[in-house]
Amino acid sequence: MSSHDMNTAIGLDVGTSRVVMARKADDEFEFNTQLNAFVRIPYSKLTEGVLKKENIPFTVHGPDLVVHGNESERFADLLGQEMRRPMRGGVLNPGEPESEKQLELIFRNLLGDGPAKDRKVYFSVPSAPMGSDENITYHEASIRQILARMGYDVHPIHEGLAVVYGEMEASNYTGIGISCGGGLCNVCLAYLSVPVVTFSVPKAGDFIDASASAAVGEIATRIRIAKENDFHFNGHFSDKVKQVISVYYEDMINSLVSGMKDSLAATKTLPKLGRPIPLVLAGGSVMPRGFRDRFEKALKAADFPIPISEVRLATNPLYSTAKGALVAALSEA
Amino acid sequence: MGKREKAPSTYAASILDWRAKQIDDPVKRLKFLREASARAAGIERNLPRHRKIALSGAAVLAAGLIGVLVMPRLSSMMRKPDDQVLAAARLDAGRMTAAADRVPDVWLVEKKDQYEVYSNGLRIESVGAVNEAPRRFLPLDRKHPETWKKSAARTNYQTTPVGIVYHTTESDVLPFEREQNNNLKRLADNVLSYVRNIRAYHYLVDRFGRVHRVVAEESIANHAGWSVWADRESVYVNLNQSFLAISFEAQTRPHDGSETINAAQIHAARVLTDMLRNKYKIRGENCTTHAQVSVNPDNWLIGAHTDWSTNFPYEEMGLPVNYATPIPAITIFGFSYDPVYVKVSEARLWRGLLLADDEIRQQAGARNLKPALYKALLNQRYRETVEALALK
Numbered sequence: 009m010s011s012h013d014m015n016t017a018i019g020l021d022v023g024t025s026r027v028v029m030a031r032k033a034d035d036e037f038e039f040n041t042q043l044n045a046f047v048r049i050p051y052s053k054l055t056e057g058v059l060k061k062e063n064i065p066f067t068v069h070g071p072d073l074v075v076h077g078n079e080s081e082r083f084a085d086l087l088g089q090e091m092r093r094p095m096r097g098g099v100l101n102p103g104e105p106e107s108e109k110q111l112e113l114i115f116r117n118l119l120g121d122g123p124a125k126d127r128k129v130y131f132s133v134p135s136a137p138m139g140s141d142e143n144i145t146y147h148e149a150s151i152r153q154i155l156a157r158m159g160y161d162v163h164p165i166h167e168g169l170a171v172v173y174g175e176m177e178a179s180n181y182t183g184i185g186i187s188c189g190g191g192l193c194n195v196c197l198a199y200l201s202v203p204v205v206t207f208s209v210p211k212a213g214d215f216i217d218a219s220a221s222a223a224v225g226e227i228a229t230r231i232r233i234a235k236e237n238d239f240h241f242n243g244h245f246s247d248k249v250k251q252v253i254s255v256y257y258e259d260m261i262n263s264l265v266s267g268m269k270d271s272l273a274a275t276k277t278l279p280k281l282g283r284p285i286p287l288v289l290a291g292g293s294v295m296p297r298g299f300r301d302r303f304e305k306a307l308k309a310a311d312f313p314i315p316i317s318e319v320r321l322a323t324n325p326l327y328s329t330a331k332g333a334l335v336a337a338l339s340e341a
Numbered sequence: 342m343g344k345r346e347k348a349p350s351t352y353a354a355s356i357l358d359w360r361a362k363q364i365d366d367p368v369k370r371l372k373f374l375r376e377a378s379a380r381a382a383g384i385e386r387n388l389p390r391h392r393k394i395a396l397s398g399a400a401v402l403a404a405g406l407i408g409v410l411v412m413p414r415l416s417s418m419m420r421k422p423d424d425q426v427l428a429a430a431r432l433d434a435g436r437m438t439a440a441a442d443r444v445p446d447v448w449l450v451e452k453k454d455q456y457e458v459y460s461n462g463l464r465i466e467s468v469g470a471v472n473e474a475p476r477r478f479l480p481l482d483r484k485h486p487e488t489w490k491k492s493a494a495r496t497n498y499q500t501t502p503v504g505i506v507y508h509t510t511e512s513d514v515l516p517f518e519r520e521q522n523n524n525l526k527r528l529a530d531n532v533l534s535y536v537r538n539i540r541a542y543h544y545l546v547d548r549f550g551r552v553h554r555v556v557a558e559e560s561i562a563n564h565a566g567w568s569v570w571a572d573r574e575s576v577y578v579n580l581n582q583s584f585l586a587i588s589f590e591a592q593t594r595p596h597d598g599s600e601t602i603n604a605a606q607i608h609a610a611r612v613l614t615d616m617l618r619n620k621y622k623i624r625g626e627n628c629t630t631h632a633q634v635s636v637n638p639d640n641w642l643i644g645a646h647t648d649w650s651t652n653f654p655y656e657e658m659g660l661p662v663n664y665a666t667p668i669p670a671i672t673i674f675g676f677s678y679d680p681v682y683v684k685v686s687e688a689r690l691w692r693g694l695l696l697a698d699d700e701i702r703q704q705a706g707a708r709n710l711k712p713a714l715y716k717a718l719l720n721q722r723y724r725e726t727v728e729a730l731a732l733k
Contacts, residue, residue, distance in 0.1 A: 173371060177367040177370065177371075180358050180361045180362060180370070180374065181370075181371060181374060182358075200358060200361070200374050200377075201371055201374035201375050202374075335367060335368055335371055336371070338368040339368050339369075339371040339372035339375060340372070340375075
């Protein structure tokens with residue numbers, strides 16, 4: 009493996025809410041992130057000029073300007089619009105006709121215009137939701153096609169497994185990795201790097217946003233901003249939005265824990281682990297203060313079938329999946 | 342429901358776990374683990390169907406992982422393992438040597454017809470101990486194997502034991518519980534009576550930690566007929582003649598998953614070992630287990646007996662961890678081992694196997710021979726030595 013190969017491999021976390029890119033530069037992990045969203049605004053020469061001047065990524069599409077990535081949230085909030093999302097529930101959004109096109113623009117924005125040929129990209133894919141016949145083949149094939157079209161050597165990796173690879177070096181990549189993103193909570197129990205069980209629970213950040221939005225009559229984008237800016241557990245909120253967010257967060261945690269318990273209890277081929285294993289929480293939805301404690305409490309109350317040595321947050325929950333995907337890419341380089 | 346893959350078996354996993362931890366770089370560590378899993382899966386896929394049925398998935402993975410990745414392949418298929426792994430195994434062996442010669446001071450306090458008491462608290466029940474043919478053996482000069490064939494002409498026999506072989510009785514064991522007291526006593530008496538009848542060991546440590554003398558120390562006991570061991574200077578063939586035997590009333594792998602021996606047995610065996618080491622100046626490197634010394638000359642495999650092939654509490658006994666010693670039967674006489682032995686030895690013994698294979702490879706290389714041919718020559722050396730020592 010040459011150092012050149014090491015430096016050009018890329019890990020890509022293709023999440024419902026964000027796309028995160030990881031690469032190695034000078035022996036350090038380097039991350040870049042974009043919101044996986046876009047917003048259409050009516051075309052005017054003046055607006056186009058301002059966007060150019062401010063270096064805000066956009067495209068002209070018919071009578072509209074399309075702003076994608078990080079800036080879309082600001083514009084959506086300013087204009088009182090919902091952001092449009094290329095993905096929903098962890099996979100390509102079937103109700104969004106521009107999903108693949110916008111995703112490609114976001115990828116190009118993140119990956120840059122450098123030479124892509126034969127650069128190895130490991131991209132995250134969700135696991136099929138528990139109890140659902142839904143499969144992710146179309147989603148995976150579409151992402152693969154977009155990246156391959158850009159010239160990359162493309163490989164998928166399950167999101168939960170990527171968390172294990174990104175965070176569990178100390179336990180020889182044995183443990184439970186959980187990524188709670190926008191659309192899904194992806195779970196992987198890995199044993200010495202082998203994914204023994206992977207599944208997802210279809211309640212995550214978007215579920216909280218949409219449920220709270222319906223409950224308080226606020227647009228989901230504003231719920232999301234409130235949730236990510238200053239929401240925390242164990243508080244007594246006078247703000248109704250936060251009260252509602254708290255209720256749906258509890259629901260998400262309980263669903264996740266009971267889903268994990270049921271899934272692992274139904275698994276007949278669990279290895280003999282020999283000792284308690286760590287559990288790591290990653291993804292944007294685990295970031296509110298107090299999440300870890302609340303999750304651990306729910307885990308204890310559920311009489312979880314596998315002994316857990318520790319429950320901890322990932323070093324940087326937003327970047328864990330991308331980092332793990334990069335580690336997987338480097339290990340294959 | 343989500344995706345499921347097969348994880349490495351317990352045996353293979355503990356080895357992989359250990360080996361992976363020797364790799365500092367997280368990317369290289371992951372690469373190693375992923376390749377190991379993939380290759381193991383490949384081995385299982387390539388097995389004919391009847392073999393898959395005969396060997397459980399776990400056994401296949403264990404044998405596969407150990408055989409292909411962690412250890413060199415057997416006999417002529419041997420390949421060189423990572424230097425990193427060998428270095429770690431050598432480090433263990435180094436620790437063994439450093440601790441080998443610390444012999445504690447223990448003396449006889451009181452001796453009666455029924456028992457003996459020693460200064461370290463050891464009490465030996467000596468009622469019913471039997472005498473057999475006196476010990477008499479010829480150590481072989483490790484550095485001069487060419488002299489071994491002439492052993493018949495030698496008369497400088499040694500009569501003091503040079504080592505200890507630890508055994509288990511592999512007899513029935515009951516749960517070690519108060520309610521079972523009478524049954525436990527009955528079983529202990531039966532086992533003692535049986536091993537005394539067949540002169541099986543010098544000492545038996547029963548489940549209450551009582552030390553029974555079975556055969557007098559000066560006599561030969563029938564504990565390790567076909568067997569080989571070596572220390573830095575000498576090689577010993579047929580350890581009935583040269584080694585003492587301590588057996589535990591125990592099963593190496595109890596069916597109920599409990600510990601092989603209990604705290605009382607460990608304590609008793611430790612004070613007994615200390616006394617014997619002090620009395621006969623026995624080196625730590627010569628305190629070993631039956632599974633490590635036993636050979637079968639009919640098929641040239643080690644491990645004809647597998648008691649204490651794993652779980653022997655070397656550390657708790659105050660002994661160097663001799664599981665890391667290159668198996669002398671392999672390095673000196675070219676014996677081999679099979680996946681069954683790898684399986685029963687679990688994770689602890691593989692360092693000794695690994696180092697033994699590496700030594701064979703180096704010795705063969707130095708003589709410009711293929712390892713398989715070199716081993717065949719060593720087998721011939723064993724045959725001639727046994728003949729010269731009149732052990733047949």
